[in-house]
Amino acid sequence: MPRGRKSPTVLTFVDLFCGIGGFRYGMELFAKQNPQYTFRCVQSVDIKRDALDTYNLNFKEETPPTDIRTVKDLPHFDILCAGFPCQPFSSAGKKEGFEDQRGRGDLIFEVLRICTESNPTYVLLENVSNIERIDNGKALERIVAEFAALGYHMTVKKINALDVGLAQDRARVFIVGCKTKPIPIEIPTPARRQTIADIVDATDTTTNLPLAFTQGLASRKPEELYGMSIKDKRGGDKNIHSWDIDYHGATTATQKTLMKTLLTERRKKGWAEKKGIVWMDGMPLTLEEIRTFLDYPELEADLADLTAKGYLVLEHPKDLVNGKRVPKPTCPQGYNICKGKLSFPLSKILDPAGTSPTLTATDSNKLGVVVGATIRRLNTRELKALCGFPESMVLPPSANPYDVFGNMVCPPVIAALLDSILRLDRLPLGVNA
DSSP: OOTTOOOOEEEEEEEETOTTSHHHHHHHHHHHHOTTEEEEEEEEEOOOHHHHHHHHHHHTOOOOOOOGGGOOOOOOOSEEEEOOOOGGGOTTSOOOGGGOTTSOTTTHHHHHHHHHHHOOSEEEEEEEGGGGTGGGGHHHHHHHHHHHHTTOEEEEEEEEGGGGTOSBOOEEEEEEEESSSOOOOOOOOOSOOOOHHHHOOTTOOOOOSOHHHHHHHHTSOGGGTTTOEEOSSOOGGGEEOGGGTTTTSOOOHHHHHHHHHHHHHTTOHHHHHHHTSOOOSSOOBOHHHHHTTOOOTTHHHHHHHHHHHTSEEEEOOEEEETTEEEEOTTSOOEEEEOOOGGGSSOSEEOOTTSOBOOOOTTTGGGEEEEETTEEEEOOHHHHHHHHTOOTTOOOOTTOOHHHHTTSOOOHHHHHHHHHHHTOGGGOOOOEEO
16 A cells, blocks of 8 residues: 555445445445445355345345344444334335334334344434334434434435435335434435436346236327326326226227216215215215216217226125225115226326336336337336436346345435435544454
């Protein structure tokens, strides 16, 4: 090493619930931007096979699936990273928090145990933004209090991937602890935010979407598809319904009007009162009820045709019983629109000038892009770009890219957090090489 140049500060860390490596890639990105630091992982832990296979492949490890409850007697390290399970706190789940019946809500206490045993200087945690609302905020307050009781100065910061320039609207809560002093988290405004146009792979013009679906969409100009949702629900001018593109079979102009009218009318609360059920957003209506707001000679035949093609379903209204919706057989069957957001090959076509909604494990495969004359799902290269992973990252053949990228931490967010945590006026207790 040339005379006068200091050796880099080496920081050790553990990567708990490591997933596909968002924290670790974030550290690598920070070190690339700040060569006075280098990071060394002393332990990586995850129990999910697909994610861990991806992690091992890219970081040249052979870590087996491991339950965090079995991780004992780690040596001291500088930084603890943990994207602890989000399902118990997610708005998409049951929101059971610490009481999660699948045993995931209490895993944060295993993180606390490891901190007690190894006494890291820094703690860097990540979870869904809904954790702020679980039990009116008491869940998050308890987590912060538990770490504070161990001697950590705690900071909570909500950061969106958009805040660091990525083209994904992904808000997450980060919980940062430091043994020596409070750390104000400051995320500088990016010079430029990416758009979908920046991340689209123009070389990929293949699609595995059903032909009937893409042909129906292709009847419109590409710019008429940008930013459009695809679902048989209300959505204003930014929504395409199955009957708009004749996805389940040809429909007449009159049938399209019938579907559009029924879509709105079935939401009115007066129908619930008449049927003697608790109101729900979308109730089946009988032929006689439909005739009260739309009546013409072919109405019954059109309803039968739309039902046969799968645009409508004939069913009993559902009442609310013990918190669950159950059919009420004493009410006559009626016609209802039966296809929801996830009933179609795509739920949204991304606008090149816009950004992506939050990628999730359940429906990131429902996001589409238009490339020339092709309409297709996001590919792996685009998923990596939306999340800020390096293009050099590879996935094993067994990994489902929509699953693994729907449940990860964005590396550029971690790099931005480290910039706040490791500023020169609060150097960590690292080990000089």
